[in-house]
Amino acid sequence: MSKINKKLKENSKNEDLKLPLNLKFDRHFSKPIYRKSLDSVVILFFILVIIGPIIYIYLTIFLNLPTIYRDVFNDEILGDLKWRIILEALAVSFSIAAIAVLIDIIIAFPTAIILTRYNFRGKKILDAMVDLPMAVPTSALGFSVLLYWGIFGVNPGFLLILLGHVIFTFPYIVRNMKIVLEKTDTLYEDAARTLGAPGFTVFRTITLPMMKEGIIAGAILAFTRSLGETGATIILSGLVETAPIVIVGFRRQLELPAASLIAGILIAISIILLFSIKFFTRKVGLPIKSVWPGFEKHLSHKSLRVIRDALTGTVLLLLILIPSFYIITRVIGADIIDELFLGKDYKWAYLYVAFMNSIYIAILAVFINLLVGIPFAFIIVKRSWGRIITILDTILDIPIAIPSAALGFAIFMFWGPAGIGLFQPGFYMILFVHITFTFPYMVRPIIGVLESTNVGVEEAARTLGASNMTVFRKITFPSIKQGILAGCIMVFTRSLGETGATIVVMGNIRTVPVLIVDWVEANAFASAIFASTVVIIFSAFLILALRAVRTQGGK
Amino acid sequence: MPSIELINITKTFDEGKVLAVDNISLKFNDGEYIFLIGPSGCGKTTTLRMIAGLENPTNGKVLIDGKNVDGIPPEDRDMGFIFQHFEIFDHMTVWENVTFGLEMRGYNEEYIIEKAEWALKMVELLENADDYPSMFGNPGLQKLGIARAIATGAKILIMDEPLGSLDPKVSKVFRHELRNLIKDLGLTAIHVTHNQEEAMAIADKIIIMRAGQILQMGTPYELYENPKSIFIANFLGETNFLQGFVLKLLENEKIKVWTRLGGPKIMCNNFGSKFNLDDSIVIGFRFEDVYLFPKDYDFGKSPYDWSKMQFFEAKLENTRFIGATKRFYLSLDNGDNFLSVKPGIFEENFNPGDILIVGIHIDDIHVFTAPKDLLHELSLM
Amino acid sequence: MDDISLKIKDGEYFIILGPTGAGKTTLLKIIAGLIKPDSGRIFFDDKDVTKRSPGKRNLGFMFENYALFPHMSIYDNIAYSARVHSRSPVQTQIIVEEILMMTLLTGRNEALPEEMSGGMKQRVALCRALMNLEQTKLLILDEPLKALDAGLRMNLRRELLLMAKSKLLELTVIHVTNEEQEAMMVADRIAVINNGKLEQVGTPYEIYYKPKNLFVANFMSEINYFEGIFVKNNKASWDINTNGKHGDKFFSKIKKNLIPIPIDIGLSEVFASYVQKSVYEKIQNGDKVLLVTRANHMKIRLGDRTKEKHNALHGKIFRRKFMGVFYRFEVLVNINGKEKIIIVTNPATAEIYNTFLENLEVTVYFPKELGIVFKHPGDNVIKEVLKLE
Structure with a gap:
């Protein structure tokens, strides 16, 4: 092909013209061979990093079945105690996740509608506040919740875990609802209104069915986040144990077979859940045919709407917004200077080191995911490999769907001393784990913008004589910049806030969220309050940056 | 001088399930303004895209100036393409849009300036050279699209519904300007539309397609006076x-x-x-x-x-x-x-x-x- | 949207015509109650409905691109209104199936909108809108044919008109379009709208022959315009009061209530044209005026005939193009040292095909009854109306 290229070039009248170096470079690297090699490298990385550990953990379970059986089900002293611990932890985790998602959905519906369909002063601030819990490290959030509900005498335990989980999963559900609501044209609602449907009927028969997939996508995300959360849960749990805490516990006691088993179970259930929900939502319909005119007309009444809005506002404030930021008010009364800066154990130095660790890890994770994520997003969107793309696209979501503590443990087993032995627990292993579980957060936004970029513009550039690489540099990249930036910020905040996966692989290294957990457990409340406030404010800046990027992209 | 020939071209999509173009052969002569028309899904756009190199034929050959261009990517075919939705680079100014194709070909700066000014003058946009395209309405955008396509000096102009995004009143005036421009520059032009009236109004020659096949081709006068089939008599006029x-x-x-x-x-x-x-x-x-x-x-x-x-x-x-x-x-x-x-x-x-x-x-x-x-x-x- | 008052009569097919972005859809949505007007009121049958919710206005609204509910089958889409109003399910079923049969859509009850062609969607949307009509028989159509191929559009225009005028339905229709051909084809009356302002309301005949301003004149067909001076005292070199050859019923209808005036456009002979009284009252001797003729009202003859024809210009055929029903000529003439292209469209005949070739000398002219005169609106307005934006 390149030969024909040359021939045509030679024959054309501008043969003596010299292309500038960068265009020549582009032309050279537009050759299929480079594309193919890059594709192979990226896919190899993807398989090794994402699928490798998961397959390996099942391999270890399978190979060590006798050990596991002896250890978990039939220990000489403990009998099947560990199995019972595992079962109970799973039950607790699933019930908390289910109830939290249910509560979230109930609050999120009116919130999303208020945030998209209404216009009022302070809407932007409210919108940002609702997003914020997503970016704040959950251990800081959990600590804030602990202090807030402490006022009302709620003690660590099942209820407090639930109250914490409702908060940090809430933004996932609201955001997904908002996205679909913004996308669905009000045209359909207008059409229904002209056909005589009262407000509530329009919502139930038109808006709700069109939101269905968005709601479910948000619910899956929130459910799996709740299932896998560690940092806040350790702080709020008291004596109750959830599945990730059990994994962390087993890992700390080096009960590797038992830890493998529960990690394997958790991963399996999460993956099955992800697929079955994706599959069934398309089939499940809503009752759109029957209409109860009198009843629904009453429901559409103005006064009811006012009550609904007021109620939503109150619940939002008391259950979600205030608990998230309550901790900031405690900075004033806390004994920070004495404990943090003047204490003999140099807590401030620990905090500084942990903070820098967190930042380094987040930056490196962003950088590496950027390098691999962009070509991977291109593969998903542009290559016509049929079923392979569908499979890659589905596997991509797995790191989001499975609890990060379980994923962290799987990676520890695969790359760590028990497996390949490439890394020891410590900085690089933390980095590795963070790269894995943030990968989809980088790729998804890029896929999003790539799919919405206009292929026509790229074709226009090609008919004007631009080679593939030039088209990417000059046309495609400027239009997906925003998506890439959004992906970077998402990865950064997720990496910054992660606790569970870090604990499993950290060795002697500490990151901020883990440090907060340590200090809360050690009753160093003042230092924990200070550290939490710092990260909350830091995250608030990040989320504001993310929103600025998004609104710019919208223009 | 450019001529385009299609020999036994077939194109299928979805692994052969959808037959878009069914074994057609065509020859476009130098300096002709040719229309491909037909109802939605007749294969006219696919044919156009195969000529431009944006699709590869499943079977058959495309010859440009008698040379087989199989496997030559669109950037090396030296054609101007005009799109229905303009596909203007909206992060670039008018000037950067027009010079894009010239720069891709590695011309020296003086030549680029000369050609870009000429092209912008042709569509009366020279005053707006430093503006961003977001300032323009649809007709302005399409003028820019035309300037961008002709600036490279391409002798073949390929147009996919170039007037389809304009208001009917506007397109009725614009189409004559488009034809005059093409005739003044002596370009060979291929134009796809679903609007028969537009084709009758400005075409030198019309090719009517249906279900991937060519039903009839000829001057508007020939087709109008001697339609070969009921479908054509009904479709044109x-x-x-x-x-x-x-x-x-x-x-x-x-x-x-x-x-x-x-x-x-x-x-x-x-x-x-x-x-x-x-x-x-x-x-x-x-x-x-x-x-x-x-x-x-x-x-x-x-x-x-x-x-x-x-x-x-x-x-x-x-x-x-x-x-x-x-x-x-x-x-x-x-x-x-x-x-x-x-x-x-x-x-x-x-x-x-x-x-x-x-x-x-x-x-x-x-x-x-x-x-x-x-x-x-x-x-x- | 700026201070619009309209009265639409019972049983009328009313067209709202204007370019994209003129505010047509906004107007429809105000009528339907989907947008609240900043000021002003809306009456149905003399009842103030400004505050009534859209659901209670009982009108049929067909949206641009149809807005069929994508998650509902064809049947459910059409039956939606009946269900919301809790009409008897059995009766609803009978009516819906009858409608499906009438529109040749039987057997596709369970199909989803995405599975249907443009023409079929259009029908379903129409049926859905019709199902909502009760006492108020008001049907609102927002660009109902826009998404369709040109040929199909021609057929469906005819169908729409037949339906609207059928004795069975007795509909009042408000139909928005940006295509003047579509408007003329179906309208009883047309409202021309531009930039949120009402330019003119009238029958197709009034809009076409007696446009109120340059925008309306230009929107309805290709025009030629001449800038000239009203020379009241300097009588035209030919008697403007004599009847032309067309001293018949047709022209006498056009010139009713019009006044003939001489206009100097800078040629040796002074032109003449009829002018509307309202315009005549505003112009004085020596004022600049704009003389407009429609391209299809211009006649074309071989050779220099300026001696025998009035309102005539001499030039040569610059370009000609066969367009099916018409030939379109661009004739290059010279007025006062300035070159100008005159557009002439004439019915296609064998004579034109054989004799009127490019580069031949010709004379183009128009009868004074078919001239349209405006007070000169200023160069900016001319540029704005005639430019392509």
Whole structure:
């Protein structure tokens, strides 16, 4: 092909013209061979990093079945105690996740509608506040919740875990609802209104069915986040144990077979859940045919709407917004200077080191995911490999769907001393784990913008004589910049806030969220309050940056 | 000088399940302004994209200047492409848009400036060179699209519904400007549209496609005056169709046709004696070829030669004035309806319900073999 | 949207015509109650409905691109209104199936909108809108044919008109379009809208022959315009009061209530044209005026005939193009040393095909009854109306 290229070039009248170096470079690297090699490298990385550990953990379970059986089900002293611990932890985790998602959905519906369909002063601030819990490290959030509900005498335990989980999963559900609501044209609602449907009927028969997939996508995300959360849960749990805490516990006691088993179970259930929900939502319909005119007309009444809005506002404030930021008010009364800066154990130095660790890890994770994520997003969107793309696209979501503590443990087993032995627990292993579980957060936004970029513009550039690489540099990249930036910020905040996966692989290294957990457990409340406030404010800046990027992209 | 030739081109999508273009061969001559038209999904856009290199044919060859361009990517084909949705680079200024193609070809700066200024002047956008395209409305964007395509000096211009995103009123003015520009520059142009009127208005040559095949090609005049099939007669311009059968074979390659259910008997040409006694046929005649006379019109007094006219009576149902033309809705005793179109300033004293004498010149009547399903042939969906 | 008052009569087919972005859809949505007007009121049958919710206005609204509910079958889409109003399910079923049969959509009850062609969607949307009509028989159509191919559009225009005028339905229709051909084809009356302002309301005939301003004149067809001076005292070199050859019923209808005036456009002979009284009252001797003729009202003859024809210009055929029903000529003429292209469209005949070739000398002219005169609106307005934006 390149030969024909040359021939045509030679024959054309501008043969003596010299292309500038960068265009020549582009032309050279537009050759299929480079594309193919890059594709192979990226896919190899993807398989090794994402699928490798998961397959390996099942391999270890399978190979060590006798050990596991002896250890978990039939220990000489403990009998099947560990199995019972595992079962109970799973039950607790699933019930908390289910109830939290249910509560979230109930609050999120009116919130999303208020945030998209209404216009009022302070809407932007409210919108940002609702997003914020997503970016704040959950251990800081959990600590804030602990202090807030402490006022009302709620003690660590099942209820407090639930109250914490409702908060940090809430933004996932609201955001997904908002996205679909913004996308669905009000045209359909207008059409229904002209056909005589009262407000509530329009919502139930038109808006709700069109939101269905968005709601479910948000619910899956929130459910799996709740299932896998560690940092806040350790702080709020008291004596109750959830599945990730059990994994962390087993890992700390080096009960590797038992830890493998529960990690394997958790991963399996999460993956099955992800697929079955994706599959069934398309089939499940809503009752759109029957209409109860009198009843629904009453429901559409103005006064009811006012009550609904007021109620939503109150619940939002008391259950979600205030608990998230309550901790900031405690900075004033806390004994920070004495404990943090003047204490003999140099807590401030620990905090500084942990903070820098967190930042380094987040930056490196962003950088590496950027390098691999962009070509991977291109593969998903542009290559016509049929079923392979569908499979890659589905596997991509797995790191989001499975609890990060379980994923962290799987990676520890695969790359760590028990497996390949490439890394020891410590900085690089933390980095590795963070790269894995943030990968989809980088790729998804890029896929999003790539799919919405206009292929026509790229074709226009090609008919004007631009080679593939030039088209990417000059046309495609400027239009997906925003998506890439959004992906970077998402990865950064997720990496910054992660606790569970870090604990499993950290060795002697500490990151901020883990440090907060340590200090809360050690009753160093003042230092924990200070550290939490710092990260909350830091995250608030990040989320504001993310929103600025998004609104710019919208223009 | 550029010429384009397609030889036995076939294109399928979805692993052969969808046949978009079915074994077509075509030749475009230098300096011609050619239209590809047909209903949605007829394969016209796919054909265009294969010429530009944006799709690869499943089978067959594309020759440009006699050279096979198989595997040559679009950037090396040196054609200008104009898109329906403009596809302007909106993060670049007007100037950067126009110079993009020139820079890609590695010309020196003076030449780039000269050509870009020339192209912008052609579309009257030179004053706006430093503006961003977001300031423009659709016509402005398309002007920029044209400037960008011609700036590279490409001799072949490929256009995919270039007027499709413009308001109807605007596109009716713009299309003449587009044709004038192309003619002044002496370009070979291929233009895809679903708007027949647009094709009739500015094409040198029209190719009509349906279901991946070429039905007929020729100048607008040839296609309009001699449509090969019922579909084409209906697709280009407005035509009345009456069903009937051959009642009598006459001398001089003529036949007498009896329209259905005891309608009027009409004499038609039968060149090449294609039709035989009792054949089922459909006759078609253009709306504007239907002449109307009051019932008491004295043909003897008129200076014209009426010998080749076919006359029959019809009832005027309704009249509509639509500006440049007037439309007369007529009905026959057998229940068939047809229309006559006259210039808007046509003088008449007709009222709905009047019985009129209808005259059609024998050479204006087209005779077709009756299809199995006339409705399908007339369906434009 | 700026201070619009309209009265639409019972049983009327009313067209709102204007370019994209003129505010047509906003107007429809105000009528339907989907947008609240900043000021002003809306009446149905003399009842103030300004505050009535859209659901209670009982009108049929067909949206641009149809807005069929994508998650509902064809049947459910059409039956939606009946269900919301809790009409008897059995009766609803009978009506819906009857409608499906009438529109040749039987057997596709369970199909989803995405599975249907443009023409079929259009029908379903129409049926859905019709199902909502009760006492108020008001049907609102927002660009109902826009998404369809040109050929199909021609057929469906006819169907729409037949339906609206059928004795069975007795509809009042408000139909929005940006295509003047479509408007002329179906309208009883037309409202021309531009930039949120009402330019003119009238029958197709009035809009076409007696446009109120340059925008309306230009929107309805291709035009030629001449800038000239009203020379009241300097009588035209030919008597403007004599009837032309067309001294017949047709022209006498056009010139009713019009006044003939001489206009100097800078040629040796002074032109003449009829002018509307309202315009005549505003212009004085020596004022600049704009003389407009429609391209299809211009006649074309071979050679220099300026001696025998009035309102005539001499030039040569620059370009000609066969367009089906018409030939379109661009004739290059010279007015006062300035070159100008005159557009002439004439019915296609064998004579034109054989004799009127490019580069031949010709004369183009128009009868004074078919001239349209405006007070000169200023160069900016001319540029704005005639430019392509």
